[in-house]
Amino acid sequence: MRPALLIALTTVLILVCCSGGVVSFFMDAARNTVDYAAGCGNGELVDASAKLPTHRSLGPEQVRNAAIIVRVGQDMKVPPRGWVIAVATAMQESSLRNLPHLGSRNDHDSLGLFQQRPSTGWGTPEQIMDPQYASRKFYEKLLTVRGWESMSLTRAAQRVQRSAYPNAYAKHEEAATTVVNSLTGGAARAVGNQFDLRCVAAGQMAASGWIAPVKGKVGSGFRTASRPTHQGVDIIVPRGTIIRAAAGGQVIKARCNAIGPNGADWGCDRDGSPSVRGCGWYVDIRHANGIITRYCHMVKRPSVVVGQSVAPGQEIGVSGTSGHSSGPHLHFETHINNDSSKNGAVDPVQFMQRMGAPLGVEP
DSSP states (O other), X not given: OOOOOOOOOOOEEEEEEETTEEXXXXXETTXXXXXXXXXXXXXXOOOTTSOOOOBTTBOHHHHHHHHXXXXXXXXXXXXXXXXXXXXXXXXXXXXXXXXXXXXXXXXXXXXXXXXXXXXXXSOOHHHHTSHHHHHHHXXXXXXXXXXXXXXXXXXXXXXXXXXXXXXXXXXXXXXXXXXHHHHHTSGGGEESOTTOOEXXXXXXXXXXXXXXXXXXXXXXXXXXXXXXXXXXXXEEOOTTOEEEOSSSEEEEEEEEEEEOTTSSBOOSXXXXXXTSEEEEEEEEEEOGGGOEEEEEEESSSOSSOXXXXXXXXXXXXXXXXXXXXXXXXXXXXXXXXXXXSGGGEEOXXXXXXXXXXXXXXXX
């Protein structure tokens, strides 16, 4: 597959009517996050010939092509996660435009929404230039990939596309999530299939590709009046609870950080206390679009290492009370703009709600 024109992610405001009322979608270009208040899909088949939502970053042709991709997925009873993967893939390959070949030296016969090649068996040029045919062929290949539903978007798309730029797909996951939500009444927040759209429960991955790292109540919140420097939230879980990666990404930190009251190294293989500084055993994961998540106070050395790629929901460690902690819990942070400092921190409750994988959902 050939590299495609990139979609500039700009401010998007969409108001969509669906069953259950008005759904609001907003993309903040400065923060590069998507904010939407929606259900988990209205269960209606998308009609690509009808009036469709408008996006400032996408033209009518692009939105219509996205609608065709989603509708084909619905007709084939592909779960909503597949719709997000397919739309994101087409965003990377063709900017959601039904392109003829562009004369690239290495893949000069790449065509259509997914830049599929007649020479590698995708179909005739006429077939591939039919968006419905091209979408169906993409899904048919995706469905042959074992475990695709739980893979990162990049890995799943790459198993279908075999692109020379395999890491390019993930950056479109947020935008594809927004488009799928706008077309379906929020189905990118769902699990299940076209006729059984349910909001994610504890431990389930949303179609957006995000999952709550643990199941439990949120205790201390983000930058509260009593704790204005608290850059994340505390999720109350028992010692030894499995902690999972909130989305696919790459581990950038996996270390011990615990300084005792006297300034000496406290260590992380014992309980911390409120007088100890630091995260204890902790992990940072970098995701697409400059998002970083942090997981603190693990009971022992993390089960992942720096440089390791992780899938959504993959075990990265177990909860404890190392570092600055008064009892077992997971301290969870979300950061934007590739900034893991306090300047990049955003409220994890709001962020995860936008991603369709709310925190505070108990078992």
